[in-house]
Amino acid sequence: MDIKQKIEKANEEAVRRLTSGDPVLVDVAPAGEVIPGLENKMITHSGPPIEWGRMCGAQQGAIIGMVIYEGWAEGPEEARAKLEKGEIRLEPNHHHHAVGPMAGTISPSAPVWVVENRAFGNRAFCRQVEGRQQFGEFSKDALDGLRLWRDIWAPTLREALQKMGGLELNPIIIQALQMGDELHNRHSASSSLFANRMAIAISEADVLKERALPTLQYLAGHNLLFLGLAMACGKAITDPVMDIEYSTIVTAMARNGTDFGIRVSGLGDEWFTAPAPVVDGLFLPGYSADDAGFDMGDSAIAETVGWGAFTIGGAPGILTLVGGTPEEALEYTREMRKITSATHPTYRMPALGFAGTSVGIDIRKVVQTNVSPIIDTAIAHKDPGYPIIGAGLVRAPIECFKQALIAFSQKYNT
């Protein structure tokens, strides 16, 4: 086989794995109990590796929040001092089979979604989705949302899941894609369908009403609830795609608000980074582009598996959030076919005649076509201490793909 054939064969295997993922929600458990290598006095974060001093304002704010939440500091000044002295270890989620939206911070006592990919036996983890602490806010109110998750909602879900023995997520994903979700910033359908299933499970598990009722209210009232599940699914689906020799398929896109990084199957766990770009978006009242930090979050794992902006043509409901017209949204989705290797056999979009979602971003195609993956995403403030300020669209920096292609050429002598 010549090199081109070896690449094609490797990418076929990558796509086979990408399209045969079978994600099952098996637990909602404290991170320290389930995430390998997540130790005491450690916080994991979104994006490629980064030290405290280079972190953007929102990620610093979110980490300060987690330090207070864990009781490792009384207030922000003490937290900041400890972080500056290196007393809290900071590592990327992606180095622990985990992902987190926006700042992405995970600390040991915070419960995470645990998703098992039953086709390959691996597990992945994602933190709770909310609109404040993960955006950099560390007020008592912001942290109280984390405490309710830890003390009420997550334990109730855990109890119900244990009774039901896990919940297959592909049926929800397949349906939600036919109901206008793109599974990155629009989760109205998936969250609602998930809440339906959990309401039955909570009833079956005879959870005490004092915990059952607030959990049902939380589930039915949180229209981005499923984002955490979708991200854990994305990570669970992509992890088995890592380390296929000769494959040029992207296995991760992640941003920490300072750097944008990608990983490529045939290049193992190496990160190829470029400065995190500006998001072109719409802002909540009181905020503008001047307030915005740069692109942030592990949530681009959604686009890595073909959701998010890759399927935005099937999700026009999201346009009030991120801007643009239905026609532009359809065009983005069609454009992504140019840089991907296959269409998914069961994840389908009615608005595109039930075409499969585009999967398997090929770094060669990105560089050859000069078409960069498009991502829809929320926007955090540039400074610590704020909740969500907006949402929009952004392109992955093409430099990451060029660097990766050069590294690929060097490794495989192409």
Place this chain on the structure above:
Amino acid sequence: MDIKQKIEKANEEAVRRLTSGDPVLVDVAPAGEVIPGLENKMITHSGPPIEWGRMCGAQQGAIIGMVIYEGWAEGPEEARAKLEKGEIRLEPNHHHHAVGPMAGTISPSAPVWVVENRAFGNRAFCRQVEGRQQFGEFSKDALDGLRLWRDIWAPTLREALQKMGGLELNPIIIQALQMGDELHNRHSASSSLFANRMAIAISEADVLKERALPTLQYLAGHNLLFLGLAMACGKAITDPVMDIEYSTIVTAMARNGTDFGIRVSGLGDEWFTAPAPVVDGLFLPGYSADDAGFDMGDSAIAETVGWGAFTIGGAPGILTLVGGTPEEALEYTREMRKITSATHPTYRMPALGFAGTSVGIDIRKVVQTNVSPIIDTAIAHKDPGYPIIGAGLVRAPIECFKQALIAFSQKYNT
């Protein structure tokens, strides 16, 4: 004012009423308790008035089913004999502020959705949605579904609703239209959202688990559940539009499988009928167009208020059921603007750039443009005794609109 001005003014008022409906689910109650004039030994049916002998096979089958269900006969032969002798009174749902999908049969002990239009104080009613008895099947299995509704599901919903004091339905309708429902044959989103609201209400009402759990399972497992609610909403919204002098706006489209009938605001409760047309559709395995009955059901109340095929462009997920392409669906929705008077201020379709749904079918515009309202609908068998056999698209017969326009000219000397 000349006649044209009088018509315009009347139609403005009709549209004002059509677009200001505020439907609230207030009860799920035995029909005989709540539907005015529904007496013992009476069954109401879909479509314009029709006697037993002219009824189509599916409607006869459904009525036989209800006679057995009520215990007025032991089996189909006895039921048929009583019906032929006129011992059971048959009247249209529409004459009782009620609607029913397909055969539409309502009998006194069958619980119905009770929707109050809080903007006008009127109430409307719709029967349970299921895929067997209302299509003409009268087997024990088919009737057992009605019994579970009567004995378990409906009483549980009633108990929960009484505790919560009613549920506003516009928030669900608005959201569902942004999630790919068209609210006639696709109710995936509305049913799921409704199920979550009721799960909370059932928990709050402390319903016994032996009834709560099967009801939660019923709610979460029935993706056409909301059709009955949407139809009751449609009827509750259109009833206040009846009897506006000079208005040419359609207030009902309904079919009994033999006749297709419409009512017009300025023409009161008169029906204008033509033979029910053939539905152009897709069939379930084992059935074909040769088996199909003609167009049937009160469910075209959905199109009367601007849902169903009028919004099918925003609901491409339905196309696996009824056939066609996303582009054709968008074109149907745009075409309906030609025969309607306004767009709805809050019922919006993301796929059409968040345009409002088209409301207020004007019989003048239908006749002038020769564009007839399009309806998406399920298909019943031509003979009694069968469940659902397919679904598709159909045009309202233009003769109904021509007759109505002639009657209008005669009444108002135009």
